[in-house]
Amino acid sequence: KQEVTQIPAALSVPEGENLVLNCSFTDSAIYNLQWFRQDPGKGLTSLLLIQSSQREQTSGRLNASLDKSSGRSTLYIAASQPGDSATYLCAVNTGTASKLTFGTGTRLQVTL
Amino acid sequence: DAGVIQSPRHEVTEMGQEVTLRCKPISGHDYLFWYRQTMMRGLELLIYFNNNVPIDDSGMPEDRFSAKMPNASFSTLKIQPSEPRDSAVYFCASKTGSYEQYFGPGTRLTVT
16 A cells, blocks of 8 residues: 655745755555645645656746655755745555545745 | 636535535546545545546445536535534545646535
């Protein structure tokens, strides 16, 4: 059974800092991996999708990497802003390419 | 496109009552997913459909839960009878092919 872990559970950084969020998964036979953000009381917003054949994906200040063999993904946020404050979730598609297994998330606070 | 639409956004009901949650996926998407989010268990996949056909309902907690997708633009998740432990945020998501999943805003269910 796939298990997804995110470390740290919470993170507070001053505005402008670069930061890395970590995601690890136990079964490396994944189809793809997706990063989301969730604002309090809101739904999930898709940030990046990395297919199993890819090593990284970039969108603006966000860069996600994938190392399937070691069961790890990282989300790099450059020049953090208060508007980046949210919970970040990674989710892994294993087997059927449709069932996402979610991590428990990293709650990020970017302070002024 | 308006994105994934869910209704109602909030539902408060008494134990034993029937609850029906509704979802309209993004037009053209052929997969639809129902998730439940709680503080204790995080995000869990309940059931998903492909081309209106239920593919995997192994996440449905018990027989009190049922889901239907009568056509490509509408799905329901029904709980009958509801219990306090069903209180959670229920999300609907949709996607096409191997691409990313898009989530609706969720329905916050409270069963008293």
